[in-house]
Amino acid sequence: xxxxxxxxxxxxxxxxxxxxxxxxxxxxxxxxxxxxxxxxxxxxxxxxxxxxxxxxxxxxxxxxxxxxxxxxxxxxxxxxxxxxxxxxxxxxxxxxxxxxxxxxxxxxxxxxxxxxxxxxxxxxxxxxxxxxxxxxxxxxxxxxxxxxxxxxxxxxxxxxxxxxxxxxxxxxxxxxxxxxxxxxxxxxxxxxxxxxxxxxxxxxxxxxxxxxxxxxxxxxxxxxxxxxxxxxxxxxxxxxxxxxxxxxxxxxxxxxxxxxxxxxxxxxxxxxxxxxxxxxxxxxxxxxxxxxxxxxxxxxxxxxxxxxxxxxxxxxxxxxxxxxxxxxxxxxxxxxxxxxxxxxxxxxxxxxxxxxxxxxxxxxxxxxxxxxxxxxxxxxxxxxxxxxxxxxxxxxxxxxxxxxxxxxxxxxxxxxxxxxxxxxxxxxxxxxxxxxxxxxxxxxxxxxxxxxxxxxxxxxxxxxxxxxxxxxxxxxxxxx
Numbered sequence: 001x002x003x004x005x006x007x008x009x010x011x012x013x014x015x016x017x018x019x020x021x022x023x024x025x026x027x028x029x030x031x032x033x034x035x036x037x038x039x040x041x042x043x044x045x046x047x048x049x050x051x052x053x054x055x056x057x058x059x060x061x062x063x064x065x066x067x068x069x070x071x072x073x074x075x076x077x078x079x080x081x082x083x084x085x086x087x088x089x090x091x092x093x094x095x096x097x098x099x100x101x102x103x104x105x106x107x108x109x110x111x112x113x114x115x116x117x118x119x120x121x122x123x124x125x126x127x128x129x130x131x132x133x134x135x136x137x138x139x140x141x142x143x144x145x146x147x148x149x150x151x152x153x154x155x156x157x158x159x160x161x162x163x164x165x166x167x168x169x170x171x172x173x174x175x176x177x178x179x180x181x182x183x184x185x186x187x188x189x190x191x192x193x194x195x196x197x198x199x200x201x202x203x204x205x206x207x208x209x210x211x212x213x214x215x216x217x218x219x220x221x222x223x224x225x226x227x228x229x230x231x232x233x234x235x236x237x238x239x240x241x242x243x244x245x246x247x248x249x250x251x252x253x254x255x256x257x258x259x260x261x262x263x264x265x266x267x268x269x270x271x272x273x274x275x276x277x278x279x280x281x282x283x284x285x286x287x288x289x290x291x292x293x294x295x296x297x298x299x300x301x302x303x304x305x306x307x308x309x310x311x312x313x314x315x316x317x318x319x320x321x322x323x324x325x326x327x328x329x330x331x332x333x334x335x336x337x338x339x340x341x342x343x344x345x346x347x348x349x350x351x352x353x354x355x356x357x358x359x360x361x362x363x364x365x366x367x368x369x370x371x372x373x374x375x376x377x378x379x380x381x382x383x384x385x386x387x388x389x390x391x392x393x394x395x396x397x398x399x400x401x402x403x404x405x406x407x408x409x410x411x412x413x414x415x416x417x418x419x420x421x422x423x424x425x426x427x428x429x430x431x432x433x434x435x436x437x438x439x440x441x442x443x444x445x446x447x448x449x450x451x452x453x454x455x456x457x458x459x460x461x462x463x464x465x466x467x468x469x470x471x472x473x474x475x476x477x478x479x480x
Contacts, residue, residue, distance in 0.1 A: 032053045032054040032055075032354075033051055033052075033053035033169065034051065034052055034053060034354040035049065035050070035051055036050040036051065036052055036352060036353060036354070037050075038352065039101075039115060039349070039352050039353075040112060040343075040346060040348045040349050040352060041112055041113055041114045041115040041343060041349075042101065042114070042115040042116075042117075047070075047100075047117060048067055048068065048070050048100050048123060049067070049068040050065065050066070050067055050068075051065075051066040051067075051068070052064065052065050052066070052353050052354050053066075053354070054140075054356070055162050055165050055166050055169065056165065057158045057161045057162050057165065058147065058158075058161075059142050059143045059144045059146075059147035060135045060140065060141075060142050060143075060147055060158065061140060061141055061142070061143065061356075061359070062131060062132065062133055062135070062140045062158070062162050063090075063131075063132045063138055063139035063140045063141075063355070064090065064129050064130065064131045064132070064162075064166070065090050065091070065094055065129075065130040065131075065353075066127070066128070066129050066130075067094075067099065067100060067121075067123040067127070067128050067130070068123070068127055069123055069124070069125060069126055069127045070100075070123060070124055071124055071125045071126075073127055074172070074176075075176070076125055076126050076127055076176070077126050077127070077176060077177045077178065077179055077212065077475060078126075078127045078128075078129070078173050078176040078177070078178050078179070079122070079126050079127065079128045079129065079178075079179050079180075079181050079215070080129050080131065080159065080162075080163050080178070080179070080180050080181065080193075081093050081098070081128055081129065081130050081131070081181045081182070081183075082131060082133060082159065082180070082181065082182045082183070082186040082189050082190070082193075083130075083182075083183050083184070083186055084182070084183050084184030084185030084186040084187070084220065084458075085137070085184075085185055085186075085366050085367075085368075085370075086134060086137075086152075086155075086185050086186070086370065086372055086374070087134075087136075087137055087364075087366045087367040087368055087370050087372070088137065088365060088366040088367075089132050089137055089138030089139075089340075089344070089363070089364075089365055089366070089367075090130030090131045090132050090133075090138060091130070091132075091138065091340055091344060091365065092183075092340070092365055092366070093130050093183060093460075094130045095340055096336070096337075096340075096460070096461050097183065097217075097458060097460035097461055097464070097467075098121060098122040098123075098128070098460050098464075098467070098468070098471075099118065099121055099122075099123065099128070099130065100117065100118050100121035100123050101115045101116065101117065101118055102115070102116050102118045103115060103116070103336070103339045103340070103343070104116050105336050105339065108339065112342065112343065112346055112348075112349075113339040113340075113342060113343050118464070120464050120465040120467075120468035120469075121468065122468060122471055122472075124468075124472075125471075125472055125475060125476070126471075126475065127173065127176065129163075129166065131159075131162065133155060133158070133159060133162075134150040134154075134155040134158070134370065134372055135147065135148055135150050135155075135158075136148050136150070136367055136370045136371065136372075137367050137370070138344075138360075138363065138364075138367075139350075139353070139355045139356075139359070139360050139363065141356075141359045141360055148370075148371045149371045149372075149373075150370070150371065150372050150373075151372065151373045151374070151375040151376075152188050152189070152192075152373075152374055152375050152376035153192065153375055153376055155189065156188075156189050156192035156193050156196060157192075157196055159180075159189060159193045159196075160193050160196035160197050160200060163178070163180075163193075163197070163209060164197075164200065164205060164206075164207060164209060167207045167209065168206075168207055171207070174207045174208070174210075175210060176210065177210050177212035178197075178209055178210055178211050178212055179211075179212055179213050179214060179215050179392075180193045180194055180197070180211070180214050180215075181214065181215040181216070181217075182214075182215075182216055182217065182219060183217040183218065183219075183458050183460075184217070184218055184219070184220060184403075184404065184457065184458055185220045186219075186220070187216050187217075187218070187219020187220040187221055187379075187404075188219075188220055188221070188376055188379050190214040190215075190216060190219075191214065191379045191382035191383050191386060192376070192379060192382055194211060194214055194382075194386060194391070195382050195385065195386065197209045197211045198211060198389070211391075212391075212392055213391045213392030213393050213394075214386075214391065214392075214393050214394075215393075215394045215471070216393070216394070216395045216396070217396055217397075217458055217459060217460065218396070218397050218398060218401055218403075218404040218409075218457050218458050218459060219395065219404070219409065220404060221378075221379055221380065221383070221409070221412055222377070222378045222379070222380055222408075222412055223377040223378065224257050224377070224378075225408050225411060225412055226404060226405065226408045227256065227257050228254065228255065228256050228257060228408070229405040229407050229408030229411065230256075230280075230402055230405055230408075231245070231248055231256050231271060232245075232405075232407055233402055233405040233406075233407055233408075234271070234274075234275055234278075234402065236407070237283055237400075237402075239274060239275055239278060239283065240271055240274050240275070244267060244270055244271065244274075247263075247267050248264070248267045248268070248271065251263035251264040251266075251267050252264035252267065252268070256268065275402075278402070279456075280401075280402045280403040280457075281333070281401065281402075281403050281456050281457040282333075282398070282400050282401065282455075282456025282457065282462065283400050283402050283456075284400055284454075284456070285333060285456060286332065288332035288333075288334060333461075337365050340365045341363065341364055341365055344363035344364075344365070345362060345363050350363075380412060380415065380416075383412075383416060384416060386445070387416055387418065387442050387445045388442075388443070388445070389444070389445065390443070390444030390445060391444075391445050391446075392446050393445075393446065393447040393448070394447075394448050394450070394471070394474050395409060395413065395447065395448070395449045395450075396435075396449070396450040396451070396452060396459055396467070396470065397409050397449075397450075397451055397452070397459065398451070398452050398454075398455030398456045398457055398458070398459045398462060398463075399435070399451045399452065399453060399454070399455065400454060400455060400456050401455070401456050401457040401458075401459075403457045404457055406451055409449070410449070413440070413447065413449055416440075416442075416447075418440035418441065418442045418445070418447060419440060419441050419442060420438065420439075420440055421439040421440055421441040421446075422437075422438065422439040422479070423438060424436055424437070424438045425437060425438075427450065427470070427479075427480035429465075429466055429469050433453060434452065434453055434463075434466045434469075434470070435450050435451040435452045435453045435455075435466070435470075436450070436451045436453075437449060437450040437451070437480045439479075448474055448480065450470055450480055452466055452467065452470075
């Protein structure tokens with residue numbers, strides 16, 4: 001990787017974040033917490049302690065879902081988990097990735113989806129706050145129109161303030177070790193939030209946050225690097241020929257983002273044509289249209305009438321010259337996501353979750369219409385600064401993910417110039433290779449990197465059990 005551009009703009013953003021956090025953290029925590037004992041779709045009482053509520057940060061009311069560890073909650077770590085998008089609800093991680101419930105997708109035939117207990121939930125050994133953020137995501141809302149405007153740097157500052165205000169409202173967790181965690185696009189947030197937390201601690205903000213480290217799932221870190229890494233990834237996966245790859249390397253000079261070379265442009269066009277029908281989230285999955293209906297009625301229609309859904313995919317396949325002949329071939333991963341929109345918009349569900357009536361017109365798993373500006377494209381500066389501190393970091397990635405390719409993640413980790421503690425080796429589950437891992441160190445700083453064999457984007461959605469076993473070993477200081 002060419003040396004990352006770390007300029008005064010990054011440092012300016014950091015200084016701006018410091019000013020923002022000092023103002024935001026002065027806001028009092030909202031006294032709006034409720035214990036949820038039952039949920040529509042789940043039979044009987046929940047086998048874990050679930051709390052939902054709002055925490056005020058300035059003019060924003062952030063909605064959260066807090067699951068208390070079923071292990072040793074007083075000593076187990078406290079995780080603040082932020083989903084990507086930007087615009088995806090905390091319910092995405094809660095129901096599809098690391099939480100204690102999941103939808104019964106196999107037997108779904110329409111109506112309100114049913115819920116199943118997930119035995120490989122991270123909450124078996126960690127307390128987790130799943131948050132709807134940035135503002136406008138899920139059930140979070142603002143009390144003024146202008147407060148709906150958000151950015152990467154503002155949301156990161158708000159997350160630091162949210163966590164401190166949440167701890168003030170939950171003093172029994174003030175001494176727990178804290179990890180800031182993320183998935184996908186939200187990978188930008190943890191290093192900025194961690195920096196803000198440490199600066200706030202140094203400035204004497206209360207309560208003190210016992211920050212221990214970060215957990216990053218297929219993290220967005222540096223836009224240009226991630227874009228450039230997709231072509232080498234496609235070559236490694238035999239999606240493009242050696243001849244085209246070599247031509248791209250020569251004509252684009254390794255810069256596939258902003259090259260103005262005519263030959264490079266021609267090669268990129270050939271590349272784009274070859275990967276057009278490949279799913280970037282998992283190169284082994286069938287490609288299908290992204291489903292994003294604009295109304296609750298459209299969601300209900302799409303889910304309840306599966307024959308209509310099947311025909312829509314068939315039409316899509318004809319347009320793209322794809323032959324789909326068996327019912328199984330009509331499977332699309334995006335269909336699974338529709339269930340949370342059906343569930344989250346049910347009045348009984350919102351009442352059970354104690355959502356404030358009238359604050360959100362419609363719930364979406366991922367809100368694509370946020371008033372959000374992406375003002376940070378590179379957080380390597382933050383990561384590099386944090387290596388000087390005694391942070392514990394877990395970074396993991398799916399090896400079939402072309403959206404946030406593992407080779408790009410490995411490249412920025414290499415750029416941090418850490419000492420290899422344990423070199424690249426397989427890690428195992430049930431006697432089988434579950435992925436590969438490397439461990440790095442730099443003084444008190446420790447970083448473990450792991451791949452999930454056969455996984456796409458995001459890894460827990462494909463390899464839930466493997467991800468839990470990986471996390472459990474790491475969080476308790478066992479080797480993977």
